[in-house]
Amino acid sequence: MxxxxxxxxxxxxxxxxxxxxxxxxxGAAHLAEQVSGGTVTIVAAGGTDDGDLxxxxxxxxxxxxxxxxxxxxxxxxxxxxxxxxxxxxxxxHGSAGNVLLADAPFVEGAVAATVTAAAGGDVKAVAAAxxxxxxxxxx
Numbered sequence: 001m002x003x004x005x006x007x008x009x010x011x012x013x014x015x016x017x018x019x020x021x022x023x024x025x026x027g028a029a030h031l032a033e034q035v036s037g038g039t040v041t042i043v044a045a046g047g048t049d050d051g052d053l054x055x056x057x058x059x060x061x062x063x064x065x066x067x068x069x070x071x072x073x074x075x076x077x078x079x080x081x082x083x084x085x086x087x088x089x090x091x092x093h094g095s096a097g098n099v100l101l102a103d104a105p106f107v108e109g110a111v112a113a114t115v116t117a118a119a120g121g122d123v124k125a126v127a128a129a130x131x132x133x134x135x136x137x138x139x
Contacts, residue, residue: 013117013126014041014067017110018086019078020054022047028107032114040117042110043067055085064093072098072123074113076130078106098123104130112136 015032019025025046032042045063048054060075067073075090077083086101093099100123102109109130116129 011070012040013071013113013121013123014043014069014073015110015113015117015126016043016045016060016063016067016073016075017078017106018055018060018063018075018082019044019046019106020082021078022051024078024106028110031107032110035111036114036118040114041067041069042114055082057085057089060086060089061093064089064099068098072100072126074117074123074126074130075099075101076104076106076109076113077101100124100127102127102130105134108133108136 017025017028022044023046025044029042029044043063043066045056045059047056049056049058064073075086077086090099090101102113112133113126113130116126121129
């Protein structure tokens with residue numbers, strides 16, 4: 001196999017965590033990174049561009065670029081208006097097949113997605129793992 005084929009076959013699905021809080025996004029990303037041992041690109045896209053609570057289309061766009069290693073990207077938003085921001089960016093992004101928006105619990109979904117991405121799951125499997133995390137019981 002040639003080097004480009006090898007590079008493509010070792011790419012993992014990237015993950016973008018979109019939160020109203022930069023600290024929440026960074027903390028969830030840090031937790032998920034620990035689970036993957038650094039094998040998955042996880043990007044925190046939290047807060048507004050001026051450091052307030054809210055979401056930023058520019059941060060989401062940068063996150064998508066940074067997380068895309070060639071195997072697709074799964075995006076996990078925290079709350080409703082983050083979903084709207086992500087949907088607006090994805091409409092402009094034009095990569096419907098390789099970027100999936102997961103309807104998942106933020107922290108549990110991030111961890112489940114990361115584990116599946118680290119194991120080599122494709123973008124659909126990573127999104128499904130995030131969404132299935134809603135059924136994980138804590139007690």
